[in-house]
Amino acid sequence: MGINEPLLLRIINEYVSNGSIAFLGPSGSYSHEIAIRLFGTNKPFRPMRSVGDVVKCVFNNDCGLGIVPIENNLAGVVGDSMDALIRWDVGIKYSVEYRVSLCLVVNEEVNDLSEITELYSHPHAIMEAMNFITRLNASINYTQSTSEALEKIKGHRNRAAVASKFGARLHGLKALMCGIEDRPNYTRFLIITRNKSTIGDRTLLIFSVSNRPGSLYNALKPFAEKEINLSMIYSKPNRQSPWGYDFLLEMECQLEDEDCDNALRQLGGVTTYLKVLGSYRHLRTE
Numbered sequence: 001m002g003i004n005e006p007l008l009l010r011i012i013n014e015y016v017s018n019g020s021i022a023f024l025g026p027s028g029s030y031s032h033e034i035a036i037r038l039f040g041t042n043k044p045f046r047p048m049r050s051v052g053d054v055v056k057c058v059f060n061n062d063c064g065l066g067i068v069p070i071e072n073n074l075a076g077v078v079g080d081s082m083d084a085l086i087r088w089d090v091g092i093k094y095s096v097e098y099r100v101s102l103c104l105v106v107n108e109e110v111n112d113l114s115e116i117t118e119l120y121s122h123p124h125a126i127m128e129a130m131n132f133i134t135r136l137n138a139s140i141n142y143t144q145s146t147s148e149a150l151e152k153i154k155g156h157r158n159r160a161a162v163a164s165k166f167g168a169r170l171h172g173l174k175a176l177m178c179g180i181e182d183r184p185n186y187t188r189f190l191i192i193t194r195n196k197s198t199i200g201d202r203t204l205l206i207f208s209v210s211n212r213p214g215s216l217y218n219a220l221k222p223f224a225e226k227e228i229n230l231s232m233i234y235s236k237p238n239r240q241s242p243w244g245y246d247f248l249l250e251m252e253c254q255l256e257d258e259d260c261d262n263a264l265r266q267l268g269g270v271t272t273y274l275k276v277l278g279s280y281r282h283l284r285t286e
Contacts, residue, residue, distance in 0.1 A: 003131060003205075003218045006156065007130070009263075010150065015132045015274065019044070019062075019063060019064040020044040020045065020046045020062075020063050020064060020066045021039060021043060021044070021045050021063065021064065021066070021067065022036055022045075022047075022048050022053075022057045022058065022063040022065070022066040022067070022129060023035045023045060023046070023047060023048065023054065023066070023067045024047075024048060024050070024051055024054055024067075024068065024120045024144075024145050025047020025048055025049070025145065025147060025148075026047050026145070026147045026148060026150075026151060027047055027147060027170055028146075028147035028150055028163070028164070028166065028167030028168075028170040028171055029059070029070060029145045029146050029147035029167065030069070030098070030100060030146060030154035030158065030163075030164055030167075031067050031145075032045070032069070032087060032147065032167075033049065033164055033166045033167070034065050034067060034096060034098050034189050034285070035083075035212050037098075038096070038191075038223045040130050041259045044071070044196070046063055047147075049144060050080065050144055051068050051069070051078070051080040051081045051084050051113040052084040052087070054066040054067070054068050054084070054192075055068065055084040055085065055087070055088045055090055055192065056084070058088075058090050058194060059088040059089060059090050059194065060195060061194055062099065064193070065093070065191055065192065065193055066083045066090070066191070066192045066193075067189050067190070067191055067192075068084070068190050069124075069168075069187055069188070069189050069190075070095075070187065070188050070189065071187070071188045071232060071234075071252050072100075072124055072128060072183070072185070072186065072187045072188075073184075073185065073186045073187075074127065074128045074182060074185055075123075075127040075128050076234065077234040077236070077248060078124065078217065079236060081161055081190070082206070082234070082246070083236075084234055084257050085275075086206055086246060086275065086276060087163075090192045090193065090194060090277070091192065091193050091194065091195050091196030091197060091277055091278040092190050092191070092192055092193075092196075092197075092204055092277050092278050092280045093192065093193050093197065093280055093281075094190070094191040094280050094281050094282075094283055095188055095189070095190055095191075095280055095281070095282045095283065096188065096189045096190075096283045096284075096285060097186055097187075097188050097275070097283065097284045097285065098186065098187055098188070098189060098285045099130075099184070099185065099186050100164075100181070100185045100186065100187050100219060101164065101165070101178055101179055101181070101185070102125060102128060102129050102162050102163075102164070102177075102178070102179070102180050102181045103151070103158050103162070103163060103164060103165050103168060103175035103176075103177065103179075103180065104116075104132075104161075104162060104175070104176045104177045104180055105149075105150060105160060105162070105163045105167070105168040105173050105174065105175050105178065105249070106153070106159075106160045106173065106174060106176045107153065107154070107155065107156070107157055107159075107173060107174075108173065109157060110157055110160075110174075110176065111176075112137065113136065115157060115158060115178075116136060116138050116158060116160045116168075117138050117139065117158045117159075118138055118139050118151055118153075118156070118158055118159045118160070118161060119133060119136060119138040119139065119140050119141065119159075119160050119161070119162065120141045120142075120143055120145050120148075120152045120160070120161045120162075121143060121146055121149045121161055122142070122143055122144070122145055122148075122149065122162075123142050123163035125143070125146050125149075125162045125163070126140060126162060128181050128182060128185050129162055129180045129181050129182060130182060131182045132180040132181075132182075133162070133180075136160075138160070138167075145155065146163040146164065146167060147163065147167050147171075148169040149161035149162065149163055150163050150167050150168065150170075150171040150173060150246060151171070153173070154171065154172075154173070154223060155238075160176070161173075162180070165178055175236045178251070190204075190280075191280075196276070196277065196278030197230065197278045197279050197280060198254060198255035198256045198278065199232065199254050199255075199256055199279055199281050200252070200254050200278075200279035200280040200281045200282075201252065201254070201279075201280070201281055201282045202231060202250055202251065202252055202254075202279065202280060202282050203250070203251050203253060203254060203255055203260065203264075203274075203276070203277075203278065203279045203280075204248070204250050204277045204278070204280070205249050205251075205264070205267075205274065205275060205276045205277060206245055206246055206247065206248055206249070206251070206273075206274075206275045206277070207219065207246070207249065207271040207273055207274045208238060208244060208246050208247065208266065208272050208273040209247075209270060209271055209272060210216075211241075211243060211244060211271055215270065216247075218270045219247075219267055219270050219271060220236070221266075222262070222263035222266035222267060223251060223263050223267075224277070225263075226259040226260075226262065226263050228251050228252065228253050228259065228260060228263055229251070229252040230249060230250065230251050230252075231251065231252050232248065232249070232250035233247060233248065233249050233250070234247065234248045235247050235248075236248070240286065246273070251263075253279075254279040255278070264276065281286060
């Protein structure tokens with residue numbers, strides 16, 4: 001899995017003292033799959049209807065940990081996750097990078113692509129396999145998660161889902177083809193808690209600036225001056241003003257470091273909104 005045993009045990013111990021683990025459901029989603037890879041099968045997992053419900057569950061202390069997708073190398077940032085992190089005040093404990101294999105999942109009796117007229121999946125999964133999907137000549141239907149797509153196709157011979165082999169097996173379906181993603185496909189998941197940390201490999205924050213020339217330059221300048229690498233930056237329209245944007249920024253430093261702390265203080269002086277989600281360890285699975 002690429003995660004050393006002592007670290008995995010520490011994650012589990014942190015979870016044990018806090019209760020259940022929430023993930024984007026229903027069962028069989030990629031979030032569920034990464035949860036099992038990290039924590040094993042015999043844990044009190046809680047599938048949630050939406051990413052917002054996962055984050056809210058952690059914020060309300062009804063769940064000890066939450067697992068949410070944040071970024072895909074083909075489809076970009078997960079907008080629902082960014083919105084939820086803005087709305088609910090939580091911290092990040094770990095970031096987990098996971099290679100995703102997308103499968104075309106069908107009912108057991110289906111053996112030919114020509115039978116498929118309807119396709120179901122999460123918008124990101126659709127985007128990640130668009131080259132394959134355009135050749136299917138099937139109508140596209142979006143769902144809240146890949147596992148919800150699996151539920152939608154059960155008992156319908158003409159329907160298929162883009163999902164995982166793990167999810168297909170869990171739902172009594174079959175993966176007709178796997179590896180249908182356009183290119184090598186990686187998704188990053190965040191393990192969130194109520195508490196924020198100041199120690200780790202990376203730090204995540206969300207901010208906005210005024211719509212004036214040089215505003216974004218002034219916001220990012222302190223990180224360049226202190227030679228702090230920015231490993232992720234995305235913009236997304238916000239709801240506060242027309243043509244206003246929120247920026248999701250990940251930097252390769254921890255809040256305990258003086259340079260990191262100083263750069264963040266300078267950023268705070270030029271932003272109209274700033275939310276720091278804490279520092280965390282970045283993990284990779286095999």
